[in-house]
Amino acid sequence: MPAEYLLPLLRSDSQSKIVLLVMDGLGGLPVPPADLTSLEAARTPNMDRLAAEGSLGRTVPIRPGITPGSGPAHLALFGYDPLHYLVGRGVMEALGIGMQVAPGDVAARGNFCTLDTQGLISDRRAGRIASEEGKTIVEALQGIRLDGAQAEVRHVKEYRFALVLRGAGLAGEIEDTDPQVAGAAPLPAVAREQASQKAARLFNDWVAQAQKILAKQPKANGLTLRGFGSDPKLPTYQEAYGLRAACVAVYPMYRGVSKLVGMDVIQFSGETPEDEFAAAASVWGDYDFIFIHVKKTDSMGEDGNFAGKVQVIESVDQALSTLLKLKPDAIAITGDHSTPVPMRSHSWHPVPLLLWSARQAFPDNQTQFGERNCAKGGLGTIPATDLMPLLLAHSGRLEKFGA
Amino acid sequence: MPAEYLLPLLRSDSQSKIVLLVMDGLGGLPVPPADLTSLEAARTPNMDRLAAEGSLGRTVPIRPGITPGSGPAHLALFGYDPLHYLVGRGVMEALGIGMQVAPGDVAARGNFCTLDTQGLISDRRAGRIASEEGKTIVEALQGIRLDGAQAEVRHVKEYRFALVLRGAGLAGEIEDTDPQVAGAAPLPAVAREQASQKAARLFNDWVAQAQKILAKQPKANGLTLRGFGSDPKLPTYQEAYGLRAACVAVYPMYRGVSKLVGMDVIQFSGETPEDEFAAAASVWGDYDFIFIHVKKTDSMGEDGNFAGKVQVIESVDQALSTLLKLKPDAIAITGDHSTPVPMRSHSWHPVPLLLWSARQAFPDNQTQFGERNCAKGGLGTIPATDLMPLLLAHSGRLEKFGA
Numbered sequence: 061m062p063a064e065y066l067l068p069l070l071r072s073d074s075q076s077k078i079v080l081l082v083m084d085g086l087g088g089l090p091v092p093p094a095d096l097t098s099l100e101a102a103r104t105p106n107m108d109r110l111a112a113e114g115s116l117g118r119t120v121p122i123r124p125g126i127t128p129g130s131g132p133a134h135l136a137l138f139g140y141d142p143l144h145y146l147v148g149r150g151v152m153e154a155l156g157i158g159m160q161v162a163p164g165d166v167a168a169r170g171n172f173c174t175l176d177t178q179g180l181i182s183d184r185r186a187g188r189i190a191s192e193e194g195k196t197i198v199e200a201l202q203g204i205r206l207d208g209a210q211a212e213v214r215h216v217k218e219y220r221f222a223l224v225l226r227g228a229g230l231a232g233e234i235e236d237t238d239p240q241v242a243g244a245a246p247l248p249a250v251a252r253e254q255a256s257q258k259a260a261r262l263f264n265d266w267v268a269q270a271q272k273i274l275a276k277q278p279k280a281n282g283l284t285l286r287g288f289g290s291d292p293k294l295p296t297y298q299e300a301y302g303l304r305a306a307c308v309a310v311y312p313m314y315r316g317v318s319k320l321v322g323m324d325v326i327q328f329s330g331e332t333p334e335d336e337f338a339a340a341a342s343v344w345g346d347y348d349f350i351f352i353h354v355k356k357t358d359s360m361g362e363d364g365n366f367a368g369k370v371q372v373i374e375s376v377d378q379a380l381s382t383l384l385k386l387k388p389d390a391i392a393i394t395g396d397h398s399t400p401v402p403m404r405s406h407s408w409h410p411v412p413l414l415l416w417s418a419r420q421a422f423p424d425n426q427t428q429f430g431e432r433n434c435a436k437g438g439l440g441t442i443p444a445t446d447l448m449p450l451l452l453a454h455s456g457r458l459e460k461f462g463a
Numbered sequence: 464m465p466a467e468y469l470l471p472l473l474r475s476d477s478q479s480k481i482v483l484l485v486m487d488g489l490g491g492l493p494v495p496p497a498d499l500t501s502l503e504a505a506r507t508p509n510m511d512r513l514a515a516e517g518s519l520g521r522t523v524p525i526r527p528g529i530t531p532g533s534g535p536a537h538l539a540l541f542g543y544d545p546l547h548y549l550v551g552r553g554v555m556e557a558l559g560i561g562m563q564v565a566p567g568d569v570a571a572r573g574n575f576c577t578l579d580t581q582g583l584i585s586d587r588r589a590g591r592i593a594s595e596e597g598k599t600i601v602e603a604l605q606g607i608r609l610d611g612a613q614a615e616v617r618h619v620k621e622y623r624f625a626l627v628l629r630g631a632g633l634a635g636e637i638e639d640t641d642p643q644v645a646g647a648a649p650l651p652a653v654a655r656e657q658a659s660q661k662a663a664r665l666f667n668d669w670v671a672q673a674q675k676i677l678a679k680q681p682k683a684n685g686l687t688l689r690g691f692g693s694d695p696k697l698p699t700y701q702e703a704y705g706l707r708a709a710c711v712a713v714y715p716m717y718r719g720v721s722k723l724v725g726m727d728v729i730q731f732s733g734e735t736p737e738d739e740f741a742a743a744a745s746v747w748g749d750y751d752f753i754f755i756h757v758k759k760t761d762s763m764g765e766d767g768n769f770a771g772k773v774q775v776i777e778s779v780d781q782a783l784s785t786l787l788k789l790k791p792d793a794i795a796i797t798g799d800h801s802t803p804v805p806m807r808s809h810s811w812h813p814v815p816l817l818l819w820s821a822r823q824a825f826p827d828n829q830t831q832f833g834e835r836n837c838a839k840g841g842l843g844t845i846p847a848t849d850l851m852p853l854l855l856a857h858s859g860r861l862e863k864f865g866a
Contacts, residue, residue, distance in 0.1 A: 063526050063546055070529070419805070422812055423493055424838060438835070440813075440844040442527060449528030453811045460809055461525055462532035462545065462555060 064300075066461065067449060071302045076389035076455035078303070078349045079340070080447075082137060083376060084130065084314075085358030086395025087411040087431060089402055091366050098360075098369035098401060099412060100430035104377040106384065107393060107414060107429040114416030116426045117439025119447060121397050127408045130358075131156070133396035134317045138351075139301070139448030140294055147320065148232060148289015154222040155316025157214055161224060163291045166232040166259045170213070170221040172197065172280035173246070179282075181242050186219045186280040194218050197280050204269045209262050219280065223266070230259040231290055237267070238284035246284050263288075296322025297349065301452060304346070308339045309353035318351060333379040344386050352383075358406075361399030369401060390417040390455040392447055393429070410434075410441050417454035467542075467703075469864065470852060474705045479792035479858035481706070481752045482743070483850075485540060486779060487533065487717075488761030489798025490814040490834060492805050494769050501763075501772035501804060502815060503833035507780040509787065510796060510817060510832040517819030519829045520842025522850060524800045530811045533761075534558070536799035537720045541754075542704070542851030543697055550723065551635060551692015557625040558719025560617055564627060564694055569635040569662045572690045573616075573624040575600065575683035576649070582685075584645050589622045589683040597621050600683050607672045612665050622683065626669070633662040634693055640670070641687035649687050666691075699725025700752060704855060707749070711742045712756035721754060736782040747789050755786075761809075764802030772804060793820040793858040795850055796832070813837075813844050820857035 088097035121128040121136050122143070131152040132142035150167035154160075161167050172194065174183035189197075198215040205211075209227030216222055233252040239245070249267070251260040263285060274281050297305035299322070307318030310331045318325060324347070328339035333354055340350045354376055360369035383391075393416075398409040412434040415421055424438030435441070439450070452458050491500035524531040524539050525546070534555040535545035553570035557563075564570050575597065577586035592600075601618040608614075612630030619625055636659040640650045652670070654663040666688060677684050700708035702725070710721030713734045721728060727750070731742035736757055743753045757779055763772035786794075796819075801812040815837040818824055827841030838844070842853070855861045 066526065066529065066546065420492070420803075420810070420812075422834070422838075423498075425835060436839065438838045440521075440838070446527040449526060450811075451528075453528035453530065458528060458530060458811070460530045460532050462535035462550075462552070 067301060067452065067458070068299070070459045070461055072457050072459045074455065074457045076348070076457060077344070077386070078451050078455050079383065079388040079391040080137065080349070080351045080451065081354070081383070081391065081393045082134070082351065083354045083357040083373065083393070083395050085361045085397060085399025085406065087398025087400065087407070087409050088361065088369070089400035089409070091401055097431050098366055099373055100432065102370045102373040102377065104373060104429055106377045106380040108427060110391070110393070110416040111414050111429045111433070112427040113423065114414060114421040115424050115439045116429065116434045116437025117413045117415065118410035118434045118437070118441040119394055119413050119444040120410050120441060121444045125408050127406050128397045129406070130313055130396055131317055133444070134314065136444035137394070137396055137447060138321050139445050140321065141445050145292055145294055147292045149287030150222065150232070151289045151291065153216060153287065154224050155320075156313040157216055157222060158312030158316070159212060159214055159222060159224055161291055161316070162226070163293065164228070164230055165224050165226045166230045166288060166290050167222060167224045168263065168285040169287045170223050171238065171284050171286070172219040172221070172274075173282045173284055174279050175282035179245050181239065181244060181246065181282065183279070184238070184242055184284070189219050189279055191215075191218050194221070194280070197274070197277065200273050201270050204266055204273075206262050206265055208258070211266050223285065225259060225262055225266075227262070230262070231256040232259060232288045234260050234263065234288040236284070236286040236288070238286045246282060249285060249288070292320065294321050298322055301349075301448065302457070303349040305349040305351065306343055306347040307351045307353070308336045309351070310336070311353070311355050314353040314355075323351060333376045334382065337379050337382040340383060341386055357395070358399045361401055362404055364401055364404040366401045390415070390451050392451055394447070411444070413437075413439060413447070415439060415450060415454065420454050470704060470855065470861070471702070473862045473864055475860050475862045477858065477860045479751070479860060480747070480789070481854050481858050482786065482791040482794040483540065483752070483754045483854065484757070484786070484794065484796045485537070485754065486757045486760040486776065486796070486798050488764045488800060488802025488809065490801025490803065490810070490812050491764065491772070492803035492812070494804055500834050501769055502776055503835065505773045505776040505780070507776060507832055509780045509783040511830060513794070513796070513819040514817050514832045514836070515830040516826070517817060517824035518827050518842045519832065519837045519840025520816045520818065521813035521837045521840070521844040522797055522816050522847040523813050523844060524847045528811050530809050531800045532809070533716055533799055534720055536847070537717060539847035540797070540799055540850060541724050542848050543724065544848050548695055548697055550695045552690030553625065553635070554692045554694065555716070556619060556690065557627050558723070559716035560619055560625060561715030561719070562615060562617055562625060562627050564719070565629070566694045566696060567631070567633060568627050568629045569633045569637075569691060569693050570625060570627045571666065571688040573626050574641065574687050574689070575622040575624070575677075576685045576687055577682050578685035582648050584642065584647060584649065584685065586682070587641070587645055587687070592622050592682055594618075594621050597624070597683070600677070600680065603676050604673050607669055607676075609665050609668055611661070614669050626688065628662060628665055628669075630665070633665070634659040635662060635691045637663050637666065637691035639687070639689040639691070641689045649685060652688060652691070695723065697724050701725055704752075704851065705860070706752040708752040708754065709746055709750040710754045710756070711739045712754070713739070714756070714758050717756040717758075726754060736779045737785065740782050740785040743786060744789055760798065761802045764804055765807055767804055767807040769804045793818070793854050795854055797850070814847070816840075816842060816850070818842060818853060818857065823857050
């Protein structure tokens with residue numbers, strides 16, 4: 061029996077409330093002169109109290125040594141192994157810029173490229189045109205109409221865009237049109253299976269119309285499509301865990317991934333941690349599980365801004381009182397991945413994890429939430445996909461397995 | 464290659480002796496005022512010496528967050544992943560009350576229920592009749608005779624019983640007869656495959672005869688059967704590890720699970736740890752591996768009896784000298800799962816593990832056997848199924864893999 065079949069079998073009725081608070085890119089590396097990480101340097105009295113009462117540990121987002129993007133990293137935290145539940149890059153790209161990808165839609169990532177007079181690719185990234193230029197070109201493609209589906213195209217950055225087709229009878233098992241080398245012509249979209257043939261034909265129609273519009277562009281006179289995919293039809297939180305789940309997030313990517321697993325996305329105004337915790341409070345009675353996403357820890361890490369990352373963590377800690385007044389039965393505070401300030405990028409390092417429960421967390425003599433304490437914590441270093449079973453256990457939502 | 468194929472390939476001849484000492488439900492949570500667990504509070508000079516010379520760690524019985532029953536938890540300690548080797552609940556229930564389940568037998572769990580005048584279930588647990596009453600009713604069912612098999616029925620507790628059929632051509636792929644809701648009639652036993660049709664027909668015969676006997680009962684005038692299953696035909700200890708293995712246990716459940724993996728069950732008188740270690744000593748020359756099971760740590764945990772659990776652990780420690788005089792080459796001391804005193808129930812928490820070997824345990828500077836030291840121990844936190852390979856390695860019973 062695969063392990064993921066186990067949780068639905070063991071489901072126990074409960075009124076308990078679970079909070080998953082994700083500070084994006086939380087994990088860090090120490091920085092001189094104090095040789096502390098941002099999390100270690102931050103004054104976090106609320107989290108430290110939770111650490112003292114609860115357990116610390118670390119999560120490995122994907123596999124050791126693998127640096128995750130935010131999409132797979134969140135899937136893992138939600139309990140879905142991203143190597144098992146493959147979500148097309150096109151879907152993630154579209155979700156990341158706030159496009160809808162509903163069941164039946166097919167999404168793809170697009171690159172503008174430069175074609176020579178024979179139609180062969182001379183630059184796969186269209187000379188890395190500026191974002192402003194890319195945006196203008198994408199606007200010119202908005203008028204494309206298809207017979208049997210609607211196309212939505214949106215600019216991402218520089219030479220990159222995302223394309224979503226919506227209509228009946230579409231599926232996304234389609235080969236990339238990017239030949240991956242200069243000197244070759246863009247390939248047609250070819251379906252890998254019968255069910256995806258209609259979508260492949262429509263993508264080819266769209267590309268043909270786009271080519272005409274782009275023909276006079278000096279650099280971006282061609283395009284390729286990659287990472288075709290549909291909504292991956294993940295088991296929902298209700299199906300997998302019996303949880304009514306809500307998402308409180310400011311950025312579209314995190315709202316999109318939450319929707320993939322059946323969470324309701326809560327609308328609210330403002331974008332501070334205080335605003336987010338207030339939004340959680342406003343729907344507290346309606347849900348069993350609330351996922352709250354704080355973005356700016358990651359942004360500060362990407363910027364190499366040590367003090368900024370400290371400040372964001374401290375602002376979350378201050379606002380935490382609001383959340384704790386709601387008296388969750390179990391709360392996990394962690395990141396989706398590490399974004400160490402000295403690296404200015406996502407990394408593969410295990411991510412600090414704090415697990416607190418009203419009664420049953422094993423105390424491990426750790427009294428401060430920080431990377432090095434987490435490495436010594438009682439939860440050990442665990443796959444991120446183990447967090448959901450632990451949260452369910454600590455909130456009294458799992459029956460015993462076997463007699 | 465699945466990892467379980469590896470051990471038989473690497474088997475090395477050895478005269479070494481291995482002891483697996485399981486204190487049932489050993490793991491705990493700290494309790495005020497001293498903020499210690501029972502294991503941490505107990506005076507255990509013998510175990511502490513072994514801890515100092517050996518390595519500490521923790522086992523995860525099934526998967527993180529999953530609270531195990533004793534059956535699957537022991538299978539895991541014996542090296543059989545309970546999610547791979549599924550043992551029917553009926554088999555475990557029968558073993559748990561000391562019934563034999565040999566290859567070819569089919570076992571089921573039974574519930575008495577109350578039927579209304581139309582034959583629909585009005586109470587799935589027959590008003591939770593007292594154990595004395597349930598026992599009397601089961602005795603009335605002893606006379607049932609079947610054409611082509613023998614039926615053994617035995618009372619478990621209150622409204623519950625176990626039923627084992629023995630005969631040629633039986634198999635246990637049979638649907639539950641319990642409709643799981645009141646207001647419905649009990650279902651017939653339906654085979655899921657050709658090979659189980661004879662057994663299904665015999666179970667239905669048995670139920671029909673039982674119904675007549677129960678008809679005049681005020682509460683327990685009906686019954687349902689669940690968890691049909693046969694001996695799961697696990698590889699034996701001899702096949703999997705090349706070990707002649709013996710079980711020293713007082714309670715039938717643990718003897719039964721040991722038999723499933725081909726251990727010989729040692730008969731002995733008394734039921735203290737001292738008696739059990741003496742029993743191990745009496746057969747020491749005949750076996751390579753001895754599993755010794757101490758039940759009362761779990762009972763005390765279930766009773767919420769902190770001092771009682773301390774006392775049981777101390778009594779095991781005192782008796783341990785007897786065992787150590789036999790000079791085992793490797794010894795593991797652990798539990799099958801945690802039964803924390805404040806929870807009064809089995810739990811999902813990782814289980815303390817002490818691994819000592821005559822020469823080769825990695826010392827980890829831990830000098831006291833307790834939950835928090837185990838969390839810092841050199842073995843780390845490992846799946847319970849990893850213990851047997853470690854014991855084989857530490858007793859010189861595994862060759863090198865590859866050149």
